[in-house]
Amino acid sequence: MSLEAICFDRSNSERISVKVLNQLLLPYTTKYIPIHTIDDGYSVIKNMQVRGAPAIAIVGSLSVLAEIQLLEYNSSSSVTKLYNLENWEFTKRALNDKLDFLLSSRPTAVNLSNSLVEIKKILKSSTELQHFDRDMYSYVCQLIDEDLANNMKMGDNGAKYLTDMLKNDGFEEEFAVLTICNTGSLATSGYGTALGVIRSLWKDSLAKARKTSSGLDSKRYPKMNHVFPLETRPYNQGSRLTAYELVYEKIPSTLITDSSIAYKIRTSPIPIKAAFVGADRIVRNGDTANKIGTLQLAVICKQFKIKFFVVAPKTTIDNVTETGDDIIVEERKPEEFKLVTGTVVDPEDGSLVLNGSGEPISGKVGIAPPGIDVWNPAFDVTPHEFIDGIVTEEGVFTKNSHGEFELQSLF
Numbered sequence: 504m505s506l507e508a509i510c511f512d513r514s515n516s517e518r519i520s521v522k523v524l525n526q527l528l529l530p531y532t533t534k535y536i537p538i539h540t541i542d543d544g545y546s547v548i549k550n551m552q553v554r555g556a557p558a559i560a561i562v563g564s565l566s567v568l569a570e571i572q573l574l575e576y577n578s579s580s581s582v583t584k585l586y587n588l589e590n591w592e593f594t595k596r597a598l599n600d601k602l603d604f605l606l607s608s609r610p611t612a613v614n615l616s617n618s619l620v621e622i623k624k625i626l627k628s629s630t631e632l633q634h635f636d637r638d639m640y641s642y643v644c645q646l647i648d649e650d651l652a653n654n655m656k657m658g659d660n661g662a663k664y665l666t667d668m669l670k671n672d673g674f675e676e677e678f679a680v681l682t683i684c685n686t687g688s689l690a691t692s693g694y695g696t697a698l699g700v701i702r703s704l705w706k707d708s709l710a711k712a713r714k715t716s717s718g719l720d721s722k723r724y725p726k727m728n729h730v731f732p733l734e735t736r737p738y739n740q741g742s743r744l745t746a747y748e749l750v751y752e753k754i755p756s757t758l759i760t761d762s763s764i765a766y767k768i769r770t771s772p773i774p775i776k777a778a779f780v781g782a783d784r785i786v787r788n789g790d791t792a793n794k795i796g797t798l799q800l801a802v803i804c805k806q807f808k809i810k811f812f813v814v815a816p817k818t819t820i821d822n823v824t825e826t827g828d829d830i831i832v833e834e835r836k837p838e839e840f841k842l843v844t845g846t847v848v849d850p851e852d853g854s855l856v857l858n859g860s861g862e863p864i865s866g867k868v869g870i871a872p873p874g875i876d877v878w879n880p881a882f883d884v885t886p887h888e889f890i891d892g893i894v895t896e897e898g899v900f901t902k903n904s905h906g907e908f909e910l911q912s913l914f
């Protein structure tokens with residue numbers, strides 16, 4: 504098992520190496536794909552071999568650094584013909600075009616766009632390739648290190664906010680939470696956003712349990728003791744990735760179908776007190792684009808008076824777009840809906856069927872008639888009216904008396 508979506512060897516600043524975990528093969532196969540060029544970065548992002556708004560920005564940025572270092576130490580590489588290393592202005596124009604191409608890989612998540620804006624500023628101020636290389640190395644190291652640090656801050660911010668709120672409401676029991684898609688280590692530089700809050704809630708529960716069992720503290724506290732991740736059709740980030748992370752961390756969890764949310768809330772023996780979801784783009788009024796199914800979860804939570812939190816770093820904020828009506832929602836290929844990618848298992852006992860090399864076999868099965876049209880949006884947009892709080896590394900933002908988010912300090 505590995506929860507490291509991105510392996511970045513930065514030990515030699517002039518010859519970095521990058522490889523990404525092929526998430527299409529999870530949870531049964533752990534295989535990494537090397538990233539040497541911007542085209543490599545585009546391909547793994549477009550194919551969703553790596554996914555998750557922050558991870559997309561990190562891999563995209565690393566692919567730029569990898570390409571310019573390839574230019575410097577391998578003049579015979581295939582990418583060299585795109586540039587004229589004797590003419591820096593020509594090379595800068597060609598690199599700008601490649602950055603625009605990289606942006607087109609997945610248009611909804613704003614993190615990649617925000618990173619490419621920063622990279623274009625670095626490129627514009629660079630006087631030569633080595634200068635651009637050096638500043639890009641600093642930029643990607645800072646992007647990765649800040650993402651991890653921010654995720655841990657967000658996790659603790661969200662966990663404290665919820666447990667304080669429950670305690671103030673006089674709730675001192677064990678509770679469960681819901682989450683959709685994958686927002687953990689496999690979608691970021693580590694720890695995660697919404698799943699980071701769940702990691703922090705679980706750490707908090709274990710600490711409280713230790714105090715109680717050691718007799719240090721007899722008071723009762725609200726403690727998260729279960730997670731209900733949604734499978735998240737059609738790409739199944741929840742069943743393939745979030746469940747994988749929860750099993751890895753030994754956090755008590757029960758995987759549920761997207762269609763069973765309301766019935767689970769109505770019948771759960773453990774009170775469900777909150778839903779934590781990630782974001783691909785939060786616009787100025789707090790409307791949020793996130794994985795398809797998020798809006799449905801938000802509507803159901805409102806119906807059952809369950810708190811609904813969006814968890815995202817400032818790098819996911821779009822401070823230009825006013826409302827969610829103007830967010831471009833990516834539509835994916837129909838095949839990603841009509842064909843399910845998985846790993847072949849023996850129907851008798853669920854054991855893995857291995858190929859001649861002893862490796863699991865990845866395959867696709869059809870689940871819809873070839874002639875049927877499908878609608879396959881990768882995201883939906885949740886209006887801020889359905890969002891109770893936006894958890895960031897700067898703290899938890901809630902709406903004012905007019906029902907509006909005031910996010911200016913994040914812009």
Ligand SMILES: CSC[C@H]1O[C@H](OP(=O)(O)O)[C@H](O)[C@@H]1O
Nearest residue numbers: 554555556686690781782793794
């Ligand atoms: C911290 S991941 C944020 C966000 O990105 C995911 O999208 P995808 O899996 O399509 O890359 C998902 O919507 C997560 O909530």
